Amino acid sequence: MSSEVIGREVKRRRTFAIISHPDAGKSTMTEALALHARMISEAGAVHGKGQRRSTVSDWMEMEKARGISVSSTALQFKYAAAGDAGDRPHVINLVDTPGHSDFSEDTYRVLTAVDAAVMLIDAAKGLEPQTLKLFQVCRHRGIPVITVVNKWDRPGQTPLELIDEISERIGLIPTPLYVPVGIAGDYRGLLDRRTGEYIKFTRTAGGAKVAPEEILDADTARDAEGAAWTAASEESELLGELGQDHDQEMFLAGQTSPMIFTSAMLNFGVRQLLEALVEFAPPPRGRVAIDDTTREVTDPFSAVVFKVQAGMDSSHRDRLAYMRIVSGEFERGMVVNHAQTGKPFATKYAQAVFGRDRATVDTAYPGDVVGLVNAMALAPGDTLYLDPKVRYPPIPSFAPEHFSSLRVTTADKYKQFRKAIDQLDAEGVVQVLRNDLRGDASPVLAAVGPMQFEVVTARMKAEFNVDTVIEPLGYSLARRTDEASAPELARQRGVEVFTRTDGAILALFSDKWRLQYIEKEHEDLLLEPLVAAAD
Numbered sequence: 001m002s003s004e005v006i007g008r009e010v011k012r013r014r015t016f017a018i019i020s021h022p023d024a025g026k027s028t029m030t031e032a033l034a035l036h037a038r039m040i041s042e043a044g045a046v047h048g049k050g051q052r053r054s055t056v057s058d059w060m061e062m063e064k065a066r067g068i069s070v071s072s073t074a075l076q077f078k079y080a081a082a083g084d085a086g087d088r089p090h091v092i093n094l095v096d097t098p099g100h101s102d103f104s105e106d107t108y109r110v111l112t113a114v115d116a117a118v119m120l121i122d123a124a125k126g127l128e129p130q131t132l133k134l135f136q137v138c139r140h141r142g143i144p145v146i147t148v149v150n151k152w153d154r155p156g157q158t159p160l161e162l163i164d165e166i167s168e169r170i171g172l173i174p175t176p177l178y179v180p181v182g183i184a185g186d187y188r189g190l191l192d193r194r195t196g197e198y199i200k201f202t203r204t205a206g207g208a209k210v211a212p213e214e215i216l217d218a219d220t221a222r223d224a225e226g227a228a229w230t231a232a233s234e235e236s237e238l239l240g241e242l243g244q245d246h247d248q249e250m251f252l253a254g255q256t257s258p259m260i261f262t263s264a265m266l267n268f269g270v271r272q273l274l275e276a277l278v279e280f281a282p283p284p285r286g287r288v289a290i291d292d293t294t295r296e297v298t299d300p301f302s303a304v305v306f307k308v309q310a311g312m313d314s315s316h317r318d319r320l321a322y323m324r325i326v327s328g329e330f331e332r333g334m335v336v337n338h339a340q341t342g343k344p345f346a347t348k349y350a351q352a353v354f355g356r357d358r359a360t361v362d363t364a365y366p367g368d369v370v371g372l373v374n375a376m377a378l379a380p381g382d383t384l385y386l387d388p389k390v391r392y393p394p395i396p397s398f399a400p401e402h403f404s405s406l407r408v409t410t411a412d413k414y415k416q417f418r419k420a421i422d423q424l425d426a427e428g429v430v431q432v433l434r435n436d437l438r439g440d441a442s443p444v445l446a447a448v449g450p451m452q453f454e455v456v457t458a459r460m461k462a463e464f465n466v467d468t469v470i471e472p473l474g475y476s477l478a479r480r481t482d483e484a485s486a487p488e489l490a491r492q493r494g495v496e497v498f499t500r501t502d503g504a505i506l507a508l509f510s511d512k513w514r515l516q517y518i519e520k521e522h523e524d525l526l527l528e529p530l531v532a533a534a535d
Contacts, residue, residue, distance in 0.1 A: 003298035006329055006365060010297045013367035014281045015093040015324070017110050019135065020120035021128035025150040029120060029264040030075070030096060035210060036270050037077035037092070042208045073353050074322065074369035081278040090278045093369055106307065108398050108531070109380055109428065111137050113306040113324035113369065116281035118273070119145045119257070123156030123184045126165045135170055138254075140531070145257045146276055147174055153263040156184030159235060163244070163259070175246045176239060176259040177276060178269070179232045181225055187263055188225060190272065191232040193239070197221075198229065201268045211267040251280060284367035287326045290391045297366040301328030301336065302385040304392050305378050308427040310463070319423075320353065321375035323384060326392070330364040339383035339391040349373035380428045397431055397500070399530035400446035403473040403508060404453055407442045413466045414441070420464040425501050430456055433498035433506060444473065444498060446506075475508035477515065478530060485525040492518055 020026045034040050073096050080089040095114055097107040111117065117138050121131060138145055149162055157165075163174045181198065182188035189200040198221030200214040221229045239245070250256040258276055262269030286296040287304075295302055303323040310319040332350040337343075350361045353371040364370050372378065381395040408417040421443060425432040430453070431446040438444065447453060453470050460466045475496065481489060486505055490497045494510035495518065507527065509515040519527060 006298050009091075009329075009365040010284050010367065012088065013091045013093065013283055013365065014116065014277050015095065015114050015284060015367040015369070016116040016118060016277060016281055017095045017097050017107070017114045018118045018120050019097070019107065019111075019131060019138065019145075021122070021125070021130040024120045024122045024125075024128070024131070025264045026097075026120055029118075029148070029150065029262070029270070030094065032264045032267050032270045033092075033094060033274065034075065034077065035267065036274060037079050039075075039077050074371075076352055076368065079274055079278065081275055084278075091368075092274070092277065093367055095369060106428070107134060108137055109306050109395055111141060111143060112395050113304065113322075114143065115284055115367065116277070117143050117145050118277075119147050120150050121147065121162070123149050123151045123162070123261075124154065126157060126162055127169055132170065135172075137531070142254060144252050144254060144280075144282065145172065146273070146281065147172075147257045147259045148269075148273060149259065149261045150264055152180055152184050152187045152261045153266050153268070154185055158183070159261070160238075163239075166257070172254075173244060173250075173256045174259040175244045175251075175256045176236075176261075177246060178260060178272060179236045179239070180261040181221070181232045182228045186228075187261075187266070187268055188228060190261065190269060191221075191229070191236055193236050193245070198225070199272070200224070201266070203266055207263075207266045209267070210271075213271070246280070248280065252282060284326075284365075287392060290393050293390075295327045295390050295392075297327050299327040300386045300388065301330055301334070302326045302383065302390050302392075303330070303336075303370075304395075305375075305380055305382040305384070306395065308375065308378060308380055310423060310427060310459075319374060319376055319427075320351075321372045321378040321382075322353075323370055323372060325364050325366050325368045325370065327366055328386065330361075330368070330370060332360065332362045334386075336384045336386055337389070338377060339385060339389070340379075341377060343377070345372075345375075345377065345384060347372060379426045394502075396531045397428075397502065397504070398448065400431055400448060400478055401476060402447050402450050402453070403433075403475045403478075404445050404447075404450075404470045405438065405442050405473060406445050406453075406456065407469055407471075409467045409469060416464045416466045417460075417468070420460050420466055424456055424459065429459075432501050433508075435496070435498045445470075446478065446500075446508075473508075474510055476511050478506045478508050479515065479527040480530060481505050481507045481528070482526045485527070488522060488525060489518070 018026050075094045077092050078089040079092050095110050097110045166172055166174050178190035178192055181191055189198055191198060196218050198216040200216055202212040204211055246258050247256060258280055260269055260272050284297055286294045288294050303325050305321045305323045307322040333348050335344050335346050338345045351358045351371045352361050361370050383391045408414055433444040433446055457468050457470055460468050486497045489495050489507045494514040496508050498506050500506055
């Protein structure tokens with residue numbers, strides 16, 4: 001296919017992820033986006049932890065039982081934005097992420113596969129710890145962020161309070177595209193700051209359908225809404241005087257963030273979010289390879305594997321690798337090269353996957369996410385390509401905060417135990433650490449959150465018929481070190497040194513005070529923070 005055609009397809013695409021703290025409404029927003037894209041005819045979430053049906057993106061038994069998202073998948077839909085030709089709508093790739101903070105490393109990996117992020121925050125709670133951590137990863141990777149204030153149908157802070165909090169705490173300047181008409185808890189509509197018009201929303205029963213919109217001019221809005229419209233108009237004027245209007249260059253540079261006020265549960269403001277993604281989020285771009293050359297989107301095919309997931313189909317022991325297309329055109333059945341092994345890889349079974357739903361993918365372009373079935377040889381960070389050869393930098397492993405040893409309960413299951421550990425390690429479910437003292441029979445698992453250990457033991461039993469015992473260890477943080485520093489560190493009280501599967505040497509510390517003491521007493525030792533390390 002010609003580079004001109006590929007370039008045209010790239011311009012149509014927007015690939016993003018939603019980052020949020022648990023309970024900010026990410027699953028509900030995902031469903032609302034699918035509703036507006038007409039992928040579903042009715043929103044199916046029953047809001048409320050105990051009664052909520054699983055949304056279209058949640059599939060594991062643990063997800064259904066607890067009302068959380070653990071897995072990450074990719075939803076692709078077409079959206080005809082204002083100004084789009086009828087036969088050339090935009091193609092939106094929403095890479096879904098775990099909604100629970102214990103699985104944030106999975107979210108970190110997803111952020112290597114997107115071009116923009118939607119930072120979803122609760123109108124009442126503002127910036128929360130998980131949101132802050134994920135925002136720092138976006139900043140580290142240079143990913144532009146659109147801010148969405150959700151749950152505006154409930155009592156919360158004022159727009160100016162939220163704007164000030166974001167500016168002061170993370171140095172990101174919000175530039176609201178709209179100002180809500182009606183305080184938090186009395187959401188009536190939006191003042192469009194660029195046109196001056198009023199977008200008035202009408203509720204539907206249970207928020208199950210797309211909310212009807214009525215566009216009114218300023219005079220009509222003032223007559224209809226009175227003081228609420230006047231307050232919104234004054235806030236908009238103040239923002240203009242402060243210079244908080246959208247600037248595309250500053251947005252792409254990570255200095256500002258377009259801001260939208262929504263209620264995902266009522267489907268208010270969701271269309272405005274889609275329009276902002278199409279208008280402002282960048283299309284796929286070239287990627288820098290490990291040799292510092294850039295593979296442009298119109299160059300021959302290449303892709304990066306960012307997630308591997310097994311056990312998605314209980315009737316088949318399948319293993320699915322998600323790859324983000326970086327360059328060129330993907331065609332199902334093509335034989336590509338696996339950069340890490342130098343071996344060919346056949347792509348006969350290529351699928352789009354969202355939750356348990358699967359569809360065969362015949363072609364895909366930069367920005368798209370494709371699932372490769374039975375991809376036993378692939379691991380997160382791997383590169384696939386057609387000549388000329390390319391290899392992209394590996395995906396970094398992130399700072400674990402919880403550590404446990406794992407052992408099998410019966411010796412006759414040791415072979416299955418080792419196989420299961422290797423598979424879960426390759427998928428990136430947990431980081432596996434070893435040292436000579438503990439040996440292979442009792443590896444140490446490192447995770448961002450303790451619920452990851454529950455996933456390990458559940459999958460050990462369900463997929464490998466292996467009963468295991470998890471024993472928490474008294475460590476709370478890790479630092480990368482080297483062979484020269486390891487012997488001295490191993491002699492220190494409250495410290496243990498391990499080698500991770502990728503060869504990295506990690507020193508585990510009982511607490512931050514022990515780390516600070518050793519850093520002060522042994523300034524010559526190498527102790528490097530890992531990505532997204534806790535303060």
